[in-house]
Amino acid sequence: MFETFDDIRADIAARLGQAAADRKSPLHTLVVATADADARVMVLRAFDADAWTLRFHTDVRSPKCHVIGAGSPVGVLGYDRDAKVQLRLRGRGRIETDTPLVQQAWEESNNYARRCYLGDGPGALSDAPTSGLPDWAEGIQPTDEQVMPARENFAILLVELDSLDWFHLAHDGHVRAQFVRDGSSWAARWVAP
Template structure:
């Protein structure tokens, strides 16, 4: 379930790599390019939905929460420092959605297929951000030949309330 689908309020959806889950704050963390359109849609606070599916376990989890983009914060700095230079290389290229006359990774030619040095990736820290989603609702669905099972959970303050519902 490391690569869920993340949907924003503009009905755009994309697969993203889940980088961390904070069980105390009930937040999911993803890395993103600050130049991405989703950063403008989410900003400081916007509704975000995330869909996970575990095929072997036949479990679907849908969550809803409030997303926010962080760029110049200690948590974003930590996420950047913990990333490999190969991962940081993605931020060297043109911003997401930049037009091209040919199929392209968007990376500069010199960066194709290499792991750049610390000095080469340092300037593109400005393009790096994190998406944090504070979870508010969770819908758990288990597919089974004997009959599907579904439960819903809602956050009430610091607690969660759950109930069984019909699939």
């Protein structure tokens, strides 16, 4: 049982760190909602525990990039079924396309992942079922040279968290805690589930 706010905040940070590093973590794929009430599942690529920032990869042509832009509210939801812990996170999102962090994320990706940014942009209409990839890129790992044009479509979504809601479901009584960023510290409170 988590009895202090420090324990719970440490639990949140540990879960997010694990989720970014482990594809099998139940929080590796999170629901990300934008200010236009649109939501989608995204892969958590990194968590900076010092800055409380989440990093996701995205296509700059995606509608969410226009909604978020240089700064917009973003909600993030995850649930660890085995631990019975739900995280509801809120913060300010921003899209970056041409920063050292974006270049680093691009370089850390393999060519299978990079090829996703080669084809039609997200939401492009098609007369038939499609991956959106060019025909020549289907089922192969392209070369570095072949994926180079995809770089202009690659972006990252950074979400700097300013609100954390931790909810633990338990047979003997649910427990819920909330945290709100206050400068460099966090104000915490217990709330009824």
